[in-house]
Amino acid sequence: MRLLEVRDLRTYFRTEAGVARAVDGVSFGVEAGEALGIVGESGSGKSVTSLSIMRLIPEPPGEILAGSSIWLKGEELVGAPETRLREIRGNDVAMIFQEPMTSLNPVFTVGDQIAEAVRLHRKASWKEARARAIELLGLVGIPDPARRVDAYPHELSGGQRQRVMIAIALSCEPDLLIADEPTTALDVTIQAQILELLGALRRRLGMAIVLITHDLGVVAEVCDRVVVMYAGEVMEEGPVEQVFREPRHPYTQGLMASIPRLGQETERLAVIPGIVPSPTAWPTGCRFHTRCPYGWELCVREHPPLFPIGGDRGARCWLETHPERRAAVDRATGGFLGLAGVGAAALGAEGPIALEATPAESWHRRAAGEPGVPAPEATAPDAPARPLAEDPDVERDVER
Amino acid sequence: MGAYLLRRLLGAIPLVLGVATLIFFVLNLAPGDPAALFANPNVPPEVIEQIRRNLGLDQPLGIRYLKWLGAFFTGNFGYSFAQGRPVLDILKEALPNTLELAAASLVLVFVLGVAIGVFQAVHQHSAADGILSVVALFFYSMPSFWLGLMLMLLFALKAHEWGWLFALPATGITSIDYDYLSAGRKVLDRLEHLILPAVTLSLVLAAGIARYTRGQMLEVIRQDYIRTARAKGLPERTVVLKHALRNSLIPVITLFGLYLPLLFSGAVFVEVIFSWPGMGRIIVDAIFQRDYPVVMATSFLFAVLTVVGNLIADALYAVADPRIRYD
Numbered sequence: 238m239r240l241l242e243v244r245d246l247r248t249y250f251r252t253e254a255g256v257a258r259a260v261d262g263v264s265f266g267v268e269a270g271e272a273l274g275i276v277g278e279s280g281s282g283k284s285v286t287s288l289s290i291m292r293l294i295p296e297p298p299g300e301i302l303a304g305s306s307i308w309l310k311g312e313e314l315v316g317a318p319e320t321r322l323r324e325i326r327g328n329d330v331a332m333i334f335q336e337p338m339t340s341l342n343p344v345f346t347v348g349d350q351i352a353e354a355v356r357l358h359r360k361a362s363w364k365e366a367r368a369r370a371i372e373l374l375g376l377v378g379i380p381d382p383a384r385r386v387d388a389y390p391h392e393l394s395g396g397q398r399q400r401v402m403i404a405i406a407l408s409c410e411p412d413l414l415i416a417d418e419p420t421t422a423l424d425v426t427i428q429a430q431i432l433e434l435l436g437a438l439r440r441r442l443g444m445a446i447v448l449i450t451h452d453l454g455v456v457a458e459v460c461d462r463v464v465v466m467y468a469g470e471v472m473e474e475g476p477v478e479q480v481f482r483e484p485r486h487p488y489t490q491g492l493m494a495s496i497p498r499l500g501q502e503t504e505r506l507a508v509i510p511g512i513v514p515s516p517t518a519w520p521t522g523c524r525f526h527t528r529c530p531y532g533w534e535l536c537v538r539e540h541p542p543l544f545p546i547g548g549d550r551g552a553r554c555w556l557e558t559h560p561e562r563r564a565a566v567d568r569a570t571g572g573f574l575g576l577a578g579v580g581a582a583a584l585g586a587e588g589p590i591a592l593e594a595t596p597a598e599s600w601h602r603r604a605a606g607e608p609g610v611p612a613p614e615a616t617a618p619d620a621p622a623r624p625l626a627e628d629p630d631v632e633r634d635v636e637r
Numbered sequence: 638m639g640a641y642l643l644r645r646l647l648g649a650i651p652l653v654l655g656v657a658t659l660i661f662f663v664l665n666l667a668p669g670d671p672a673a674l675f676a677n678p679n680v681p682p683e684v685i686e687q688i689r690r691n692l693g694l695d696q697p698l699g700i701r702y703l704k705w706l707g708a709f710f711t712g713n714f715g716y717s718f719a720q721g722r723p724v725l726d727i728l729k730e731a732l733p734n735t736l737e738l739a740a741a742s743l744v745l746v747f748v749l750g751v752a753i754g755v756f757q758a759v760h761q762h763s764a765a766d767g768i769l770s771v772v773a774l775f776f777y778s779m780p781s782f783w784l785g786l787m788l789m790l791l792f793a794l795k796a797h798e799w800g801w802l803f804a805l806p807a808t809g810i811t812s813i814d815y816d817y818l819s820a821g822r823k824v825l826d827r828l829e830h831l832i833l834p835a836v837t838l839s840l841v842l843a844a845g846i847a848r849y850t851r852g853q854m855l856e857v858i859r860q861d862y863i864r865t866a867r868a869k870g871l872p873e874r875t876v877v878l879k880h881a882l883r884n885s886l887i888p889v890i891t892l893f894g895l896y897l898p899l900l901f902s903g904a905v906f907v908e909v910i911f912s913w914p915g916m917g918r919i920i921v922d923a924i925f926q927r928d929y930p931v932v933m934a935t936s937f938l939f940a941v942l943t944v945v946g947n948l949i950a951d952a953l954y955a956v957a958d959p960r961i962r963y964d
Contacts, residue, residue: 291868293868322870323871323872325870326867326868326870327871328870332868334864334865336861339861339862340861340862340864340865341862341865342862342865342866342883342884343958343959343960344883344884344887344958344959345883346959350865353869354869354870354871357869357871402865405865
């Protein structure tokens with residue numbers, strides 16, 4: 238039995254612009270002690286997925302649709318009563334968030350905030366809870382914990398606050414820790430420290446981690462398996478090393494190619510053209526076809542399933558059932574090089590692959606860096622998406 | 638914190654001095670001759686002149702100011718022109734009554750206002766939220782003297798006429814037979830008399846606090862740390878009443894200082910309407926009688942109460958929000 242099994246999770250939001258299908262049929266599993274990375278751009282649905290597991294989606298406007306399943310140690314959480322969910326939150330499943338600066342309550346001491354969960358779930362006395370809080374602060378590497386336990390959040394730095402968040406999360410020794418972009422708001426040296434800490438604590442406590450991030454470097458460093466999300470769906474999944482060495486989905490390739498590398502001379506950083514479409518109107522067919530350099534009319538017409546591709550892997554791409562096209566793409570790119578370097582945008586050197594002319598070909602050209610092809614607007618986005626390559630955090634070399 | 642409060646207290650001295658000066662000169666600029674009040678047409682002018690001299694009104698304004706100020710700060714508030722007894726005695730009788738009314742109202746304002754505001758925020762967009770918003774707006778726009786009269790009409794007069802289970806006393810601070818009641822009945826009697834004036838004085842201000850608290854709660858409930866609290870598995874009660882309320886109250890506490898002057902000026906109306914023997918009624922009577930010493934002492938006392946109230950608000954502010962350090 239897996240620790241966590243998410244099956245066909247659909248979390249929709251009713252908005253004025255229509256129903257936003259933020260998470261739309263997502264399935265994945267986490268073994269006990271395993272670290273799973275969920276990656277994707279802003280708006281791909283990864284945070285909503287994590288909040289859905291905690292059942293912390295505000296309802297309304299959010300709703301987890303019937304037919305979705307979230308099993309935790311064999312227990313179905315969808316439809317579970319709130320009282321039961323409260324026993325699970327913070328106890329069996331804990332969560333840390335992106336913004337350590339605002340995730341702690343400013344008017345209570347950090348000790349109080351750690352002790353609160355201990356008292357709640359462990360029925361500990363004030364004194365025991367305080368001792369536990371001091372112990373946890375030491376565990377997460379806060380110097381002089383006996384004194385710091387009485388500090389207020391504003392007296393701590395961002396990195397220390399995230400350590401406190403981790404201490405809160407670990408206070409009841411959860412089986413599963415969900416970390417939603419835990420290092421995004423921190424500067425690079427602190428990021429590395431926090432990741433190291435998470436890795437060390439995981440090994441020591443034997444808990445599973447679901448790490449949500451847009452930073453592939455973080456995934457490479459911490460995770461065993463990776464799920465790549467786009468437009469509310471899983472695009473590709475598999476063991477981290479395999480996925481990164483040989484990405485099968487054009488979206489994964491695009492993400493890989495957008496990582497700047499030291500010592501690599503490129504004039505321009507590769508980007509995935511376009512933006513994540515709006516969740517109120519996902520594109521038809523393959524949801525990535527509006528941005529995919531290899532798409533053809535099948536991709537516009539038919540929605541691809543997640544094809545199993547040997548071992549533990551899967552990719553939601555029609556190329557999986559069209560080996561002749563994949564061969565052409567492979568020839569043009571020199572294989573899916575992924576880590577080795579050449580991304581979709583580097584294709585320009587070889588010219589577009591000779592595929593039949595389709596509407597999707599324009600994307601191909603655009604990806605290859607050819608100017609002047611107007612972008613048919615999928616839908617107006619609710620928020621400007623941030624291309625991965627522009628994110629200052631993405632600067633760790635995956636191969637390191 | 639202690640040093641800060643001491644500094645603030647010292648800083649309040651020039652403020653209070655300025656207020657006293659302002660009160661003195663404004664009042665002396667006002668038209669009307671106190672001496673004339675003792676007079677009827679049959680009193681000869683020499684007698685009026687004698688009264689004026691007795692009251693010290695014949696001296697130049699500057700001299701009168703200095704003498705008055707000197708006496709004031711030695712605790713000598715002088716004698717009431719109209720009642721012919723020490724102002725201090727009058728204030729001693731009136732101050733506790735006003736404080737009783739103000740304290741009861743203040744508690745009502747914040748308890749009622751915060752409770753309603755929190756309830757509305759938790760049930761945002763519900764029918765109850767909408768109704769309470771309208772009710773709050775109704776009371777917020779209500780002049781307190783009219784509201785007081787309506788409450789008196791309904792809960793004192795009509796309640797009595799229509800034979801309701803209870804009818805509240807319309808005016809006064811105690812019943813006529815107060816002195817003959819047992820100790821327990823005495824407390825009950827005073828409380829009964831307190832209800833209508835205190836409610837009248839609170840409703841307007843409580844409506845404002847409710848609106849404000851609701852807005853603050855809705856703001857706070859969206860914060861990341863509320864999500865953290867929920868992620869810990871805390872029951873919604875704890876999330877709202879501990880994590881959200883404490884943060885929402887911080888700005889509400891500042892209102893405490895701002896509301897004190899409103900409370901005192903409201904008390905003037907309410908005391909007159911309900912014949913409440915407090916400072917508000919004293920000052921109104923004194924103004925009509927050109928009883929300068931009483932008017933000045935009472936205004937001054939209101940000013941001091943406001944300054945002290947604001948100091949308390951600042952201290953509470955620091956207690957509620959650890960990010961605020963006064964040093």
